[in-house]
Amino acid sequence: xxxxxxxxxxxxxxxxxxxxxxxxxxxxxxxxxxxxxxxxxxxxxxxxxxxxxxxxxxxxxxxxxxxxxxxxxxxxxxxxxxx
Numbered sequence: 001x002x003x004x005x006x007x008x009x010x011x012x013x014x015x016x017x018x019x020x021x022x023x024x025x026x027x028x029x030x031x032x033x034x035x036x037x038x039x040x041x042x043x044x045x046x047x048x049x050x051x052x053x054x055x056x057x058x059x060x061x062x063x064x065x066x067x068x069x070x071x072x073x074x075x076x077x078x079x080x081x082x083x
Contacts, residue, residue, distance in 0.1 A: 021069045023047075026062035030055065038062075 028038045030053035040048035041059065051062045 019068055020064070020066050023066070024064060025066045026051070027065045028062070030058065031060045031063070032056055032058050 024047060026048045028051065029036050030038055030051075033053060033056045035053050035055040037054045038051040038060075039054060040046075041050045041052055049062050049064075050059065052059050
């Protein structure tokens with residue numbers, strides 16, 4: 001049986017590499033109580049996207065505060081029908 005290593009199992013690939021240039025930054029503000037202080041749950045694996053509020057102790061998925069690259073756009077032209 002082939003087992004997945006822990007390092008590979010918790011790698012999170014949730015961002016298109018063409019969307020953001022450089023390092024992606026996440027907001028530390030809690031999405032539940034708006035407390036500006038939170039800690040990263042697994043910083044070495046996801047860069048800080050999963051966080052825990054230091055006031056209400058809820059876990060949440062942080063929002064990205066890094067600006068997208070200038071020439072990036074979501075193209076839906078390839079999804080349109082021909083009829």
